[in-house]
Amino acid sequence: EGTKIDIVVPSDYLVERFIAEDLLAELDFSNIPNFKYVEKAAQNRTFDPENKYSVPYFIGTVGIVYNTKLVDDPVDSWGILWNEKYSKKIMMYDSIRDSIMVTLAYLGYDINSVNPDELAEAGELLLKQKPLVRGYGADNIKDDMVGGSVALAIDYSGSAVQAIMENEDLSYVVPKEGSNVWMDNFVVLKSSANKEAAERFINFMCDPEVAARNSEFVGYTTPNEAALEYVDEEFTSNSAYTIPDDVLERCKYFKDLGDNMQLYNDVWMKIKTSA
Known part of the structure; x- marks a missing residue:
């Protein structure tokens, strides 16, 4: 509240939390026509079932x-x-x-x-x-x-x-x-004063050639199907860059644990403080 930030790039389980906390604006996809390039497998995930609030950015x-x-x-x-x-x-x-x-x-x-x-x-x-x-x-x-x-x-x-x-x-x-398996996503805050501009920037980032250059710079896999045509073979042949279907099938997204996160904190504290 009171922030001048328009776009945030949270991971999947944080998108789920932000939706629950009513922090995100519903996106106008007429301003994001390049969303069509996002592979179907990356759409409609459990943390945002209809992609009302988020656009996939990187997957890993x-x-x-x-x-x-x-x-x-x-x-x-x-x-x-x-x-x-x-x-x-x-x-x-x-x-x-x-x-x-x-x-x-x-x-x-x-x-x-x-x-x-x-x-x-x-x-x-x-x-x-x-x-x-x-x-x-x-x-x-x-x-x-x-x-x-x-x-x-x-x-x-x-x-x-x-x-x-x-x-x-x-x-x-x-x-x-x-x-x-995790996914970073573009979202627009409900408090944004520049929602349309934010959506148009997200659209720019979803341009296949832009998404490819960005993916090569960062090293993470783009869920933009059309972008893969432009990604250098040095990346697409890398064992860590490609995510085969059989790997995706045995992976899960993190869920927001809410108050149950304290159970994890307690376990980790014992490990880090043990001799």
Whole structure:
């Protein structure tokens, strides 16, 4: 309230929250004709079933980036992150939702679980893993992977794209147990004083050639189907850039957990403060 911001780019579960909090304006798609280029699979998602409020911007996954020269086991399961063979060569993401999500998926539970017993089990498994972990990182994960000091790491697909381009020994996989697929979206605040201009800017960003250049610059996958024609093969051939249908089928979007987020905070606090 009182902000001069027109456009925000939240992730999927935040769009859901913003809609519930009545913060977003319904979009006038006559000002966004380039929406037609957004692939059908990216439209009408659970967080905005009719795309009344949001336009997909980037899509990606959370997976494992690994060094093929340092890892000689199959990388097809989250379980490899608990393999003592790679002790102190494993990086976890310093993110409550992501690290707990990985563990819930590995255990066969819903990645949005709010079951206290399931979360406690995930927490115990993360505590068991902690002695094997080199660190809990974020932006430094890419540099550590490129430099070869780490063999395995949880990472976002876009960051992995850049890492693979800098070190050809790296590869990326979404494990068989499934993972989080996320989508960043353009939305316009209900308080915007420039709604039409905001919508026309979103339309510009959805132009296929613009979307392609932007995708290459950032490294994340565009959900703009027509843009892929303009994206350089250096990206489209990258294992982290493309998201095959079978990968999407085993991934889920995060849900807004509301007050249940405290359950996750409690689990994470125990992990981060343990010796």
